[in-house]
Structures are given as structure tokens and as C-alpha cells.
Amino acid sequence: MDAVVKVFCVHTEPNFSLPWQRKRQYSSSSSGFIIGGRRVLTNAHSVEHYTQVKLKKRGSDTKYLATVLAIGTECDIALLTVDDDEFWDGVSPVEFGSLPALQDAVTVVGYPIGGDTISVTSGVVSRIEILSYVHGSTELLGLQIDAAINSGNSGGPAFSDRGKCVGIAFQSLKHEDAENIGYVIPTPVIMHFIQDYEKSGEYTGFPILGIEWQKMENPDLRKAMGMKSDQKGVRVRRVEPTAPESGCLQPSDIILSFDGIDIANDGTVPFRHGERIGFSYLVSQKYTGEKALVKVLRNSKIHEFKIKLATHKRLVAAHVKGRPPSYYIVAGFVFAAVSVPYLRSEYGKDYEYDAPVKLLVKHLHAMAQSPDEQLVVVSQVLVANINIGYEEIVNTQVLAFNGQPVKNLKNLASMVENCKDEFLKFDLEYDQIVVLETKTAKAATRDILTTHCIPSAMSDDLKT
Secondary structure, X not given: OOOEEEEEEEEOXXXXXXXXXXXXXXXXXXXXXXXXXXXXXXXXXXXXXEEEEEEEEOOOOOEEEEEEEEEEOOOOEEEEEEOOHHHHOOOOOOOEOOOOOOOOEEEEEEOOOOOOOOEEEEEEEEEEEEEEEOOOOEEEEEEEEOOOOOOOOOOOEEEEOOOOEEEEEEEEOOOOOOOOOEEEEEHHHHHHHHHHHHHHOOOOOOOEOOEEEEOOOOHHHHHHOOOOOOOOOEEEEEEOOOOHHHHOOXXXXXXXXXXXXXXXXXXXXXXXXXXXXXXXXHHHOOOOOOEEEEEEEEOOEEEEEEEEOEOOOOOOEOOOOOOOOOEEEEOOEEEEEXXXXXXXXXHOOOHHHHOOHHHHHHHHHOOOOOOOOOOEEEEEEOOOHHHOOOOOOXXXXXXXXXXXXXXXXXXXXXXXXXXXXXXXEEEEHHHOEXXXXXXXXXXXXXXXXXXXXXXXXXXXXXXX
16 A cells, blocks of 8 residues: 555646637646556546646655656556655555456555545446546446545556555546446556557557447348358448558458457457457557458458558547647637547537537548548637628638648648738638638738737647
């Protein structure tokens, strides 16, 4: 228990709605624990957008400054270290155990709300399956336990009855119909994160098959696809154009096995004794850039492909990885690239209900056609004499500029900056157009920036 530390973090979040500034800083406290090699593990959401991280050991009165080595947003794990040698005196690191069985006792240790000292809650493993990781918006292996996990427990270890760490507490289900449902990141996911960092010196992520698939549970469907009675698998619906798989997999292929493990008609594979788990588990066990053997049925013939695995490139990014948001301003029009944090900033946590349908359709279903493609919108119009009549435009996608399709924000900014035509003409979603006179529009930009105390007409990443 002495290896469990309290993590104090000061966060300064980007302001996506006013991207040239940051939000007011706030502080949080959570838990973490010491592992071998003078390192500390905690949750990614505990140190997200950090400006300062401090650690305090149990029974100590000193807070030590910590350095963040890596943040794994998808798996919600962060790795820290402390330069001060005094911090490491008399501390024995936590040892990791294997994946526990159902009904095994687990003890969660941390510093949750309700008091300042260390807190211990206990329960049993209720379930082991692929879970939705809220912070990472990914699907990875997770444990469900019935020990209470409260705010501040995040990042604390879950111990087995043998004193080995079997996971990191990271989220709980708050629902009127559910009680005592806490979630723990299991050791396979933690080891993947640590080994990934040790291999490449940074966190590279969890690979994914860049496809959408359909279950093959209907016998008529299987017959029509030319499957024999002993063949099982899932049908490829769509392939991400930016994924390495797009070179070999096609829609309506049947994936029979991944790395020699047969996939059932419902998309599950055998897992331990008598359990089954979604086959995405096999993919996430691999490392970015590794190859996997995929067996496919196409036109009743079996093909085998060696596929290089990569991380997911979403059109609407789920995270901005700590970078300040990009923006570009001309004549009061604020252009931004849509990401999930942007939608959350504009529409609150219920953005999936409140955001415009056109943006949600893109967020949920559209696939990026090229690695650098972005969804560019007019975020808002800073009202001035030059843009009379356009004030109502808000969060509307920009499709083209002067007849040229808009690929991403940088592409739009360079086209506008280098424009020699008489007019700037933007084609927007819903068949709207915005036309401004080039000379006066560019001249008006400076005054608008001064009025709104905006330091620059574009974010730093667009200047290069």
C-alpha cells in the first residue's frame, strides 16, 4: 500500500469555441502507484492537459514535482516519473499479476473523495469483456468489479488477494438502474502500454482493423455468400480508405480467422476456459506496425493476407493529443476543424443529441478519404460591417473555396491567403454560399482581431 501515491494535477484545457485562448485552470486529485524502473502509473484523464503534476506518498508531507513520460489516451493510462531521489527512498514497487478469474477477490486502493487519507474498498471480479473506455472512446479488454470506485480513485491499483496488482481503477457506471459497477483496466492492457513505451520510446497506440463488419448469423445469408456449413466468419461492410487493409480487403469479403484463430458468426473468439470475447481483442493485443495473417473467403475461394496493423484515423478525431486547436480567421469568419472535444465544447456533454445532424452523420459514419482530411466548419462569425447578413452562420461545413474542394484547414488557409481573385467565395453545406471582396475582406481582418483581442489570424500550426 505504500506504493500508492496521491496525484495532484493542475489542468489548463484548450477552449475549442475560442481557440486562440485557454480555459481557466482547475486542479484535481487522483491516485497512482509506483512500478519498477522509477516510474508511476496513473490514469490519462487524471493528467489530461496538465500544466503541473505533483505526487505525495502515503504518510509523507511533501509533494514532489513529477514529469509526464507518456499519455495513452485510448487505454486511459499515463506514465510519470519523479527526478527527486528522496521520493524513491524506502518504496517497493507494485508487482503485476495475471488476469484474474471471475469471483476472485479484488481490493481497490486510492484517494477518493470523502476524506484525505488512503481508502480501501473491496469486491469481486464480476465480468471480463471488451468494454467501452469513456475517456479514450475505444473498445478494449476490461474488468467489471463490484467494489466502489469513486471520483479520485482513478489511477489507483486493484490488488488480488495475493497482493499482486491486477489492474487500474478508471471509471464506474452511474445509472439509476445499476449499483456498484466499477471498471478496472486489466494487466494485458497495462503491459501493452508499458512495452509499447519501452519499445519505441513513446506511446504509439492500439492497432485496429480498419473495417466495419456484419454478423453472419442468418443461414440464408451464409448460403448466399458461398459459405460451406462448417465455415464461420463475419462479413466486411466497409473498409477505411486510409487503413492499410484497403489494399487487400474488399466489401463483402468474409473474414474467417485472424492470426490462425477462427472467428465465429457473431464476431467472437474463444477466450480462456468456456468464455468468448469479441475478436477486436486479438487485434488490440498487437502493436502498431506489426503484421497479422487474415484468412478471407471471397467468391467461395479462400485467400490469405499479411496485413500491417495501424491505429485508427478518424475523420472527426476523438482527441487532440494535448495540442492547441487549429483555427483560421478572415473577415470575422472563424474556421475550425471538427473534433469530438470541439463538439463537446459547443454543445455540451449531450452533443450526440444536440449537435447538427449533418455533423453527427459525419462523426458517426463518414470515413476519411486521405490521412490529412479534416471536416472544416465556419465555427462562428465575429460580427463586423464586412460580414453583414452572414451573422447567423454557425458550425456549417465548408465544402469548397473558389471552386476548389477544401481538404483541411491548412489547405483552406493557404488558398485564401494566396487568393488573387476579386472575390472570396465559400461553398457551404445546405447549398449556402458566402461571397466577400478579397481586398476589403483581408483589410477588415486586422481590425476584427484587434476588437476581439485575438493575437493572430491563424493558429501556429498553420503558419509553417
